[in-house]
Amino acid sequence: MDFLKIEDEVKFSHKMFILKREIEQFLCEEGYRNIEPSIYENYDEFTGINFRVDKKSSVKLLENSGNIFILSPDITTGIVNKLMPRWELGLTLKIFYYGKTYINNGIGIKENRQMGVELIGEKNNNTDESVLSIAIKTMKKYSNQYLFEIGNSKFLKGIMQACSFNNYDYKNILNLLYSKNKQELKEYLSKISYKEPMSTLINIFDLEGSLDEILQNLKGLYINDLMQQGIDELCTLDKSLNGNTHKIIYDLSMVSELSYYDGIIFRGYIDGSNKVIIKGGRYDSFTEQYGYKIPAIGFSIELDELIKTIYEEEMTI
Amino acid sequence: MSLTVAIPKGRLGNQTIDMFKSAGIGETIDEDSRKLIFEDKKNDIVFMLLKNSDVITYVENGVADIGISGKDMVMEKNADIYELYKMNIGRCKMSVAGIKGKRIFKDDTILNVATKFPEIAKKYFSVKGQKIKIIKLNGSIELAPILGLSDVIVDLVETGNTLKANGLEIFDDMYDINAMIISNKISYKFKREKIKETIEIIRAEDEKNDKNN
Numbered sequence: 377m378d379f380l381k382i383e384d385e386v387k388f389s390h391k392m393f394i395l396k397r398e399i400e401q402f403l404c405e406e407g408y409r410n411i412e413p414s415i416y417e418n419y420d421e422f423t424g425i426n427f428r429v430d431k432k433s434s435v436k437l438l439e440n441s442g443n444i445f446i447l448s449p450d451i452t453t454g455i456v457n458k459l460m461p462r463w464e465l466g467l468t469l470k471i472f473y474y475g476k477t478y479i480n481n482g483i484g485i486k487e488n489r490q491m492g493v494e495l496i497g498e499k500n501n502n503t504d505e506s507v508l509s510i511a512i513k514t515m516k517k518y519s520n521q522y523l524f525e526i527g528n529s530k531f532l533k534g535i536m537q538a539c540s541f542n543n544y545d546y547k548n549i550l551n552l553l554y555s556k557n558k559q560e561l562k563e564y565l566s567k568i569s570y571k572e573p574m575s576t577l578i579n580i581f582d583l584e585g586s587l588d589e590i591l592q593n594l595k596g597l598y599i600n601d602l603m604q605q606g607i608d609e610l611c612t613l614d615k616s617l618n619g620n621t622h623k624i625i626y627d628l629s630m631v632s633e634l635s636y637y638d639g640i641i642f643r644g645y646i647d648g649s650n651k652v653i654i655k656g657g658r659y660d661s662f663t664e665q666y667g668y669k670i671p672a673i674g675f676s677i678e679l680d681e682l683i684k685t686i687y688e689e690e691m692t693i
Numbered sequence: 694m695s696l697t698v699a700i701p702k703g704r705l706g707n708q709t710i711d712m713f714k715s716a717g718i719g720e721t722i723d724e725d726s727r728k729l730i731f732e733d734k735k736n737d738i739v740f741m742l743l744k745n746s747d748v749i750t751y752v753e754n755g756v757a758d759i760g761i762s763g764k765d766m767v768m769e770k771n772a773d774i775y776e777l778y779k780m781n782i783g784r785c786k787m788s789v790a791g792i793k794g795k796r797i798f799k800d801d802t803i804l805n806v807a808t809k810f811p812e813i814a815k816k817y818f819s820v821k822g823q824k825i826k827i828i829k830l831n832g833s834i835e836l837a838p839i840l841g842l843s844d845v846i847v848d849l850v851e852t853g854n855t856l857k858a859n860g861l862e863i864f865d866d867m868y869d870i871n872a873m874i875i876s877n878k879i880s881y882k883f884k885r886e887k888i889k890e891t892i893e894i895i896r897a898e899d900e901k902n903d904k905n906n
Contacts, residue, residue, distance in 0.1 A: 523882055556881075557776040585885070625882065645879050647694075650755035652879075 388683075392489070395683055396474060399491055399514060403472045406510055408493060413451045413475040414458070419444040425665055426453045426636065433479045447478035447485075451492055452659070452674060453636075459496070460666035468497040492676035493656075496663075499671035504609070504640050504658065505616040507673050511644060511654050514677060518686050521647035523623045526613070527630030529637050529657070530606030535580075538573040538600055549577075554631050556581055572598045583628035587614045590626055609640060636662035640673070651681045695737045696887050699752055699760030701745035705783045705872055709761045710740075712782075712898040738891075749774065749875065758880035759888055764870045765849060769810045775876040778892045781899040783872030787813060789865040790856050791845040792838050796864045807837030808847040817847070817867050835859040 400410065416437060423429050435447040448454050451473060459469070470493075477488045495507050508526075515522045532553070541549060545568060552561040558581050565574050576597040583590045587610060594607070610626060617624065632641050638661040644654030656675020663670040700706045706724075713719040719740050722731045731740045741757055745766065752760040753772040763783055767776060787810070798804060807828040808814045818825045828843050835855055837843040849870060850856060850863060874892055881888055 525882055555774065555776045556876075557779075559779045560776070625885075645882055647883050650877070650879055 391687075392679065392683055395679065395686070396491065398517070399677070400472070400474070402514065402517070403493060403510070408470045408472045411455070411471050411473055413448065413454055413473045415448055415476065415478075416445045417448050417454050417457070419446045421457065422446060422448075422453060425457055425662075426450065429453075430479075433481065435478045435480050435485050448475070449477050449479055451475045451477060451490060451676065452494065455494060456659075456662060456672070460663055460670070463497075463663075463666065463668070463670060465668070466497075468495075470495050489679040490676045491679055492674060494672065494674035496672040496674075497670055499660075499673075501612060502616065503671070504613050504673060507656070507675065508613065508640070508642060509617070511642065511656060511675050511677075515644050515646070515654060518682060519646045522653075523625065523645050523647070524642055524654075525625050525627055525630065525645070526610065526640065526642045527627045528606035528610050528639060529630075529632060529641055530609070530639060531603045531628045532580075532631065533638075534600050534602030534604075534606065535573045535577050535598075537602065538598075539571050539577070541568070550631060553580070553629050556629070573600070576603075580629040585625060587611065587626050590628060606639075613640065632657065638662070642675070646682075646685045649681055649685045651678060653678050653682050653685070694884060694887075695739055696759070696884055696891065697739045697741065697757045698891070699741050699743050699748045699757035699762075701748050701761060701763075702742050703745060705745065705761065705763065706742065708782045709780075709872070709895075712895055712902075713740075715901075716894045716898055718894065737887075752875050752877050755877045755879060757877070758884055759874060759876045759891065761872055762875055764868070764873050765810060765813070767873055767875060768816075768868070769812045771812060773878065775878055775881055776873050777876050777881075777888070778874040778896065780872040780874065780895065781903060783870070785849050785851040785870050786866050787847065787868040787870055788850045788863045789817075789845050789847055789867060790835075790838075790850065790861045790863050793860055793862045796862075798844065804845065805843040806845055806847055807834055807843035809834060810847055813867070814847040835861055 419436060423431065429449060434449050437445040437447065439445060455473065472491065472493045474491050477490055479486050479488070493507065493510060495503060512524060536546065548564060549561065552564060562578055565578060576599065579593070579597060582593045630641055636659040637657040639658030641657035642655070643652050646653055654675055654677050656673070658673040660669055660671050663672055700709055710719060710722050710724060714722070718736050718738060719731065719733050721733055722740055729742045733740065741751065743751060745763065748757070748760040748762040749766055749770045749772050751757040753774050761780070764779070765787060804818070804823055804825045805828060806814050806818070806825045807830050809830060811827045811829050814825065814827060828837065830837060834846045834848045836859070837846055838861065839859060845864065847867070853863065856862060874895060876888055
């Protein structure tokens, strides 16, 4: 058996370099500018603004003065934290970055190469579409076996707020949504005092597929303003993406691991790869913690996974 | 794009295979053969026969698109998968059991729990606020309290006959266990229609069997 040789390692590294450069070039052409993210963050500050960060898996550093830092597990949080405190109203920023995220996976420290795009300070009818289409174009460059999944966190938020679950129920229900466990969700809800929005919650797993299918299945179900807003945003997006042969499915039960998404959320997959290659969404309410709500949307590309997929396709030729 | 289905070897798997065959799927499967992979070209499905505890691993890593696994394994592994359908077969309970009549633990010490399912046991007792020490065993769990290895056991109980025969009784029923159809999350995006069709077939068989019983 042959293991990795120096020659192969350099070859792979160079391939990664080329891939990175290609995407950077493309993003420059699309009018985005590069910023370099910091690899470490202040621990308290970081967990303070992004409370869903897994404290166990983050890699901590102890500085001489006694302050604790972490190697960044999420680059967007770091960027927002750097820019927002001195944000100038009226500014529009189109930026991209290359960076590494770090998590402790139980065996050791795992490095993850990421590239990301953020559009901060602009929100009109085309903003969501323009960012999403950059994600789609990037994916298309490297595979035609791709698929994008789009949801809107406002829809679920609308239901959950209207049901006003306590923390314990909220967490359990989220987990059932996360595993698309329809029967157990039904059982669980039957034990809680009935509220009208639950009628939609029980049927939420039927709200996936094409937007037409979803709208069809939505008929007769409970809906409130926030939920409607989520659907309207998806309809606008769908219309502007239409005419392209993009492979897109919608899923209104989409739950995001990151708490800061607020609006459109999307993920990109490549057939044959078992990981999410692109993930992103709108995170306006995340910026709100700094005093004013600045519209913001972005996504990140998992380079390690992307390059593996491209490599595999080459090997099979 | 064919669908890959992971089936556990043993009783649960045999029951599932019967259900598929009754619906005209997987007729090529021969449980007595040493082969582990069977292709149903007509329906474009590939079946893999695996050890029951490995089904989740294959599904989570995307080698199999969907699989049949007990809820016990799903809970124990806490894997990142979809739990799409709870089947009517493989029914039993996850229970706490111990020596008959010795169900009261009032001293503030650590309860010794022998089990094949450490994660399930940890979760259950932490909610109850009971401190425990897990003793991980791989079989004949019932022996542990009798031989003084543990205070209680956490195990699957179907009829309770094994417990009774060994002088044990159920102290608490923890969870209802069923067989589940699980799915890889990304396979589900690409093969949603086919996966839903397959589940629908199993659901119809479930219903048919229910009527017959």
